[in-house]
């Protein structure tokens with residue numbers, strides 16, 4: 249790692265108080281969705297000062313870093329993933345000074361700050377896209393985006409059959425001309441042309457702008473999508489958004505093209521110029537893991553979200569994903585990550601309480617769908633969380649997950665804001681249910697989210713019982729479970745340990761990790777509890793048995809651990 253601290257123009261933001269080398273290999277990273285975390289201004293939309301005010305919660309929880317979803321100037325058509333200025337703060341969320349303050353305070357509390365980089369597209373209100381529309385076809389302005397001539401005699405048929413991730417066509421026609429522009433997401437999110445030097449230079453500058461301010465890294469949005477197949481071929485619609493290979497062995501021309509890796513190598517050389525190990529994290533729905541591991545080769549990104557782990561259901565699948573991840577990331581020298589929730593997926597309490605726990609990302613659960621069983625879901629979710637928090641590597645937690653927050657599955661249609669809902673003509677509920685503002689204080693307006701009681705999405709009244717202040721002093725709460733697990737994880741250095749499977753039967757996963765033995769009973773029958781000192785349990789334990797859907801951590805006998813170390 250070369251050090252050019254001269255680039256860091258804000259010495260107070262230098263993470264000298266933070267833990268040292270390779271911090272990201274073992275880090276617990278907490279995703280903040282700014283519009284729903286804390287609202288200081290009282291307008292019902294969370295903001296940066298609202299985050300700064302609540303950093304104590306994160307320090308107590310013991311997280312090493314936060315990742316902030318976008319807070320940049322944006323028309324907010326896709327909750328800020330439609331960026332109109334990559335180097336600013338939307339007044340909705342505060343000012344650049346508020347961001348500096350947040351960064352400084354977080355660093356002083358030992359928390360690193362990762363921000364979202366949205367390089368696949370801009371907003372249609374970005375000055376470059378306005379200029380592109382105003383310019384002639386085939387002009388340099390248009391060449392920064394992906395414009396193509398339509399098919400048919402007058403060019404009134406889209407250039408190919410690609411569909412948007414948010415449903416509907418991935419092309420929008422420019423007026424009644426024969427020109428169309430590509431948007432893999434909403435029509436207000438035109439895709440950049442990454443073979444254009446202006447685009448590459450723009451993002452070099454964006455990285456440096458935020459690195460100079462002192463951020464600790466970037467979560468790279470839609471990393472798999474930056475480069476499209478050169479000839480833009482038609483492709484069977486049902487496999488266009490597949491994460492892996494189609495049955496005929498081909499892959500979608502939109503995703504995971506080899507050209508993306510050159511971009512990541514370019515960015516890696518930029519972040520490596522800075523001190524303090526600034527990181528890049530890939531948001532890439534790419535399967536199998538061996539292909540995703542290519543994103544975290546030594547000269548590319550540091551980590552990739554492990555969505556295969558999020559999607560795994562049941563003991564056998566979870567074990568396979570753990571093995572595959574440790575093996576494949578191990579091959580390229582990268583840590584595995586583990587994740588159960590984010591702002592695009594149904595919260596795991598509700599997923600695991602559903603008749604169909606395999607709800608794909610982006611789809612959501614609406615009031616007309618079969619409703620999840622909250623009690624069953626919470627029990628399963630706590631068991632899987634306790635399993636995840638013991639795994640070696642880096643763990644991601646999505647805000648509210650530590651409260652055992654369920655999805656809001658009965659949100660009324662009139663409140664929905666996700667473009668998926670509109671583009672699918674109300675047939676897909678979308679992601680709003682996972683984005684509802686957090687409940688902090690049971691007996692305060694908007695459960696303490698905002699001082700006025702305003703909340704951009706309504707919070708279910710049942711959230712009173714699970715507000716953070718109620719859980720904080722309850723040793724059996726989900727918040728206490730997460731807090732204890734993270735504390736033990738750090739103290740026993742589980743993030744750096746290696747995992748060894750131990751004999752188990754049926755739906756029980758049993759492994760040793762450092763001095764801890766984990767038993768995750770993910771089945772519906774109790775199983776015997778081995779001798780040992782219990783340091784963590786996701787549910788009550790009685791009669792020397794681990795009940796169904798319960799994970800237990802035991803402290804292993806120190807001499808046995810020592811003998812094992814000697815054998816290595």
Ligand code: GLC
Nearest residue numbers: 326329366433469470591592
């Ligand atoms: C990513 C984000 C998602 C967003 C999309 C388009 O998948 O996580 O929220 O809508 O990219 O930027």
